[in-house]
Amino acid sequence: MRENLKKMVTYYKPYKGLFYSDMFFAILGAAVTLAIPLIVRYITGSVVNRPLQEATGLIMKLGILMVVMILVELGCNFYISYFGHIMGAKIEHDMRQEIFGHYQKLSFAFFDNQKVGHLLSRVTSDLFDISELLHHGPENIVISCIKLIGAFVILLTINPKLALVPILIVAAMVVYAVFLNGKMKNAFKDNRRKIADINGQIEDSLSGIRVVKSFGNETEEMRKFEVGNSRFVQSKRKSYWYMGFYNSGMGAFSTLITVGSLIAGAFLMTEQQLSAADLVTFLLYINNFTEPVKRLVDFTEQFQNGYSGYERFREIMNIAPDIADRPDAVHVERARGEVEFDHVCFHYEDNPEEVLRDVNLSVKEGEYVALVGSSGAGKTTLCSLIPRFYDTTGGTVRLDGTDVKDICLKDLRSQIGIVQQDVYLFAGTIIENIRYGRPDATDEEVVAAARAANAHEFIMSMPEGYQTDIGQRGVKLSGGQKQRLSIARVFLKNPPVLIFDEATSALDNESERVVQESLESLARNRTTFVIAHRLSTIRNARRILVLTEDGIAEEGTHKELLERNGVYAHLYQLQF
Template sequence: MNSRTKKFLSYYKPYLGLLIADLACAFVVSAITLMLPLCIRYITINVLEGNSQSPLSQIYAVGAVMLAMVIIHTLCDMFISYKGHMMGAYMESDMRRELFDHFQKLSFGFYDEHKTGQLMTRTTNDILSLTELYHHGPEDIVISVLKFLGAFIILMYIDVKLTLIVFLFLPVMAAFAFYYNKKMNVALRVSKDRIGDINAQVEDSLSGIRVVKSFTNEHVEKEKFAYANKRFVDSRREGYKSETYFHEGLVGFTQLITITVIVFGGAAIVDASLELADLLTFFLCIGILIEPIQRLVNFARLYQEGITGFDRFMEILEVEPDIEDADHAETITQVQGNIEFQNVSFRYKDRYGYVLNRVSLVIKPGEYVALVGPSGVGKTTLCSLIPRFYEVSEGRIMLDGRDIREITQHSLRKNIGIVQQDVYLFAGSVFDNIRYGNMEASEDEIIAAAKRANAHDFIMALPDGYDTDIGQRGVKLSGGQKQRLSIARVFLKDPPILIFDEATSSLDNESERAVQDSLERLSNNRTTLVIAHRLTTVRNAQRIVVLSEDGIKEQGTHEELLARQGAYANLYHMQLTI
């Protein structure tokens, strides 16, 4: 048994009691199904064709027994249908939760390489197909095996030759089913990939709907969606073709079996080697024999859909996080904020060259340092290495004299506050979004954080104040308002280290002043790194570090760097002339 099979079966463990009850009901259903034709045969041979003294009373007695069996059969079927499906839903929920938890562990590098829509498909559609498999899988196997063996024994008891003739069809049916089952598996895998592409396209288009409309490129998005949609339809065409051959071919075989029984059974009656009552019972048992075959056909479809989804589920679950806590990693509490880069180099997996090359930099506790330079020299990357969003390729980063790889990620990031240019706000209220900085904060603490971020006044002017719903990604707010909410969130977190990633570059002058004021208030007495696009916003920095493709070009105060007439002075004068 391989590891994936063990993993597949492990999801039954919490629900073994429910599974046993489900299989017990399946056993009862199978047994009753086999007993009903025998009851009919008993009435036909022993009562109707026999010399019973009280045939009516015997018919009523057997009828009462059959009625009781039907009631039990119905109750067991109801249990299987309801409780069995719920067991599948519980297991699906467990898998979805495990996958979502795993998503939280994966680093930025993973998300750089995967589309959100594809990941959503694996969390929804792929796992959804497993519900039916987990429920019907064991039940279908038990019912099919019991009914098949039981019907075979009864058929052999009635007429050995006719039974053997019928069973000559089975090897051919098995080979036919195996061949088309394999083709179905390939088609289903492609189909799941294609629906993932559709989800990715929809997610991308809808997320950027404002850009789409502003450039009047609705037709472009329609064409991209039509292309993804057509590929999905083409994949389903192959899937349905294989499924049609598979299903209808097996139905054709079962009809051939019925014709065979009619022809050879009729001939046996003419030769007086078979009684009419036995032929009637034989027909009923052939129906029972065919039903497990049809059930196995359905199981094969569920298996292919489910196992394809499970394989895609496991592909993600088997991805190891790029960044994990070391076995000896420690939790930090009292952070001073002394950061030191020691010959740090970094490159992304899909790139050959280094984004950062042997960078050494010391930032003292409470120091306000600005990072400037042309786009693409690694300013954001440098700051992303501190909270270990990415792992250094070479060298090391020290925090208060300790390698950050020896610190737990949770406690490291707990002590770092980040304000980004592209603010992400969650759908919900203003209150909920600020509280994200500290989920245990009181209402008074949240309001205090908003006031310190210059956000309280505009929040109170909203229709419902702090309870106002701001829409998906805060679409109901302006850029400056969203930025101040993100700063309030960091105020609430109250970290000793701050990173500002071009937090004011996309704002108008009035919003920039309000945000800049709150940023300066927030950075007071904290180790602060600012990635600056507008150099006028960092003139008051204690130190300005100029990055280039070759690493640190120069560093110093605003006045010192201007006096040198170097790279910083060129950048500064260039912006003044724009």
């Protein structure tokens, strides 16, 4: 915990000026609050006993002074409320930037085992609670300590015997608070997990809303959501149970301080050991004594929320990217496109069973290679090793003779263009999605890429041409249109190595023909790997590799493989 708190404090570093000014005005405001009851004591105990004219003039002056002090307190409270929240928002911005940047560094293996809703909650609700803690935490502690210590000292000077009453009750209050704090911390952490589950359920349901509606399963989705939502209520019930005991107990202790002090003061007055003016002042300071305790109550709840959120934040930040640049990684401006697999083996980290076993393959610059095989044979996995979406568990993948692990990741992936079956388009316009292939491209270059991908004609028929909004994940486009935009994106990127991952298998015949033309145009003079489900699309390939669980079982042209009457011929006969 100490280590986490040290790291948390470092987020104040860029905003030292705001932090120190926030603390200054917090201290000033607390000091003003402590001073006003002393002036009241002076008026009631001394000024009222002076001659009428002198007393009236002094009361007017002291009244004006107190109004000025109230205005100062108002200004202090505004400053710490406004600028303190600004500081908190800036820290939240920095932390969100940090965790989002860290997400970008993590590999596919990490995201394979995570739910988007869980990751999202760490960027939103968790960080908000952390920023609230970092903003309010220090000022609450400072204000509370100043008021508590100041009121304690002043109460002792007024009457030491009477001061013992609030001191003893506050001591009991602290023991009570510490006991329930531990209980609340665990309950709040459970709340975090449950709300992350709900976020994941919502994200999953809304992303697949078309599937939900096509099956008429709205009621089923509501049932699943109700299960998660009810679990959240149960976890909240537990935390509110402890919170109820905590808040009600602290409130009772605060009232007990006032009642106990009043009764003890009344006894002292009967024994002539306390004046009425001192009792009034004492009771005024009781509020200054209990108010910071209540503030600390709020702080402890805030601390549980914020710190449990920070622990979840650190959980992610402490995950080291398993795929990263080596210290001596080399830069590559433009690769030729020779790819080699040397005794490559691979298995996923959560499954020791090998997906690829001792694969050897050499692909020359500009060569067109088709990969076929049954589902689960490892075709997509094999191609995913080239851009290092995953790292080999054995053997080496080389680009132009250099181990891909020795090439800077950014440079490596800039050499490779991927067109997948499941096209992902971002919410926004057509031109923004094509430009994603090269963010610094001009409008003219984007249009040229669209023409090369056979997409320009359908784009110009859209309501606003290239500025047409395509909706979330390109929902306003057909499958063929989305695929051509993804091809245009790769045309714009202009990489020497291409991977087509069953790029036409989900399209109708007409769309497949147009997209196939675009793919062939894109593949010209580039090293190309085609993962094919429809064998009809690779009949003209000069080199077809048949992948099985034991590696590359067969290799040759379409005609040669049919004549061999092996695995490929069997797959072909199943399709035709």
